[in-house]
Amino acid sequence: MELKVLISTQNMSYEEWKEMRRKGIGGSDAAAIAGLSKWKSPVAVYLEKIGQAPKEEVNSETAYFGTQLEDFVAKEFSKRTGFKVRRKNAMLQHPDYPFILANVDRLIIGKKEGLECKIASEYLKQEWEDEEVPTQYLVQCQHYMAVTGYQAWWIAVLIGGNKFVYKKIERDQELIKQLIEIETDFWNNHVVLKEPPLFDGSQASTDLLSHMYPEGIDEEIELPESVNDLLEDYQSAKQAKVEAISKVKEVENQIKALLGEYERGVTKKHVVTWRNVQTNRFDKKAFEKDHPELLKKYIKIDSYRRFSFK
Numbered sequence: 001m002e003l004k005v006l007i008s009t010q011n012m013s014y015e016e017w018k019e020m021r022r023k024g025i026g027g028s029d030a031a032a033i034a035g036l037s038k039w040k041s042p043v044a045v046y047l048e049k050i051g052q053a054p055k056e057e058v059n060s061e062t063a064y065f066g067t068q069l070e071d072f073v074a075k076e077f078s079k080r081t082g083f084k085v086r087r088k089n090a091m092l093q094h095p096d097y098p099f100i101l102a103n104v105d106r107l108i109i110g111k112k113e114g115l116e117c118k119i120a121s122e123y124l125k126q127e128w129e130d131e132e133v134p135t136q137y138l139v140q141c142q143h144y145m146a147v148t149g150y151q152a153w154w155i156a157v158l159i160g161g162n163k164f165v166y167k168k169i170e171r172d173q174e175l176i177k178q179l180i181e182i183e184t185d186f187w188n189n190h191v192v193l194k195e196p197p198l199f200d201g202s203q204a205s206t207d208l209l210s211h212m213y214p215e216g217i218d219e220e221i222e223l224p225e226s227v228n229d230l231l232e233d234y235q236s237a238k239q240a241k242v243e244a245i246s247k248v249k250e251v252e253n254q255i256k257a258l259l260g261e262y263e264r265g266v267t268k269k270h271v272v273t274w275r276n277v278q279t280n281r282f283d284k285k286a287f288e289k290d291h292p293e294l295l296k297k298y299i300k301i302d303s304y305r306r307f308s309f310k
Helices: 014-021 027-033 042-049 061-081 122-128 135-148 173-191 203-212 226-259 284-290 292-298
Strands: 005-008 090-093 106-108 113-120 152-159 163-170 264-266 271-273
Touching: 014 090, 027 042, 027 135, 027 173, 042 173, 042 203, 061 113, 061 152, 061 163, 090 135, 113 122, 113 135, 122 152, 135 152, 135 163, 135 173, 226 264, 284 292
Parallel strands: 113 152
Antiparallel strands: 005 090, 106 113, 152 163, 264 271
């Protein structure tokens, strides 16, 4: 099928581009809506689309270098594969679902394939081992294939500034069908109706709530009766967590007793280790005793909100 262009981004400012992104669901939104992103929750996407998201940090270093190195990653991909790539300075739109959009990094000339360019920290290199592609990026590329109708998408990543990896992702029609269903439900039943999705248990949701409501007001409000059910679930989950932690320590201690003074133990299926480890730890009590005034100079007061109920 022919690519459907919603609007050209050739001379569009960053603010104009952000405003256009609010008109639909983009590739970087897809994993978050599906609950598969470590960095963003469905609620965060919802707030962005209705124009109520907390103000974002401007020009963070990660975003800056990601933009600056995108061209390098694309050129390196071309050099290693022999494929020629080109920019598509346009916001693309799904032919049947006008709210499903795509801003792709590159298209491969002469093929029905595209390219997504990434940079990654050295600490995340294990996510790219063998044939692995981080879930959120796999979903992002399938989203792009849904919009373009293309049969494959490549992803190239510069890891830690010194390792280059590229992989091909084949079109998964079943996954694309599920993504379209999830995105359609999100757009029609949340964004259009102004009905926020529920916060989930992800760190992204926790961080968003802390960002939105950093300080409390010393006043009381009446909560709906449905909160009682939530608190019962909360209490049950906390008890289950306590029992699970206790069980983990019980099993761990039983195996430690079997290891005794040995650092390693083996079975036909597993290797168990209980190694000697040395760490450098700052002795705050000793420092405070020897240098009380200096410690006061460098103490930083942190403020946060503690959740509890009775």
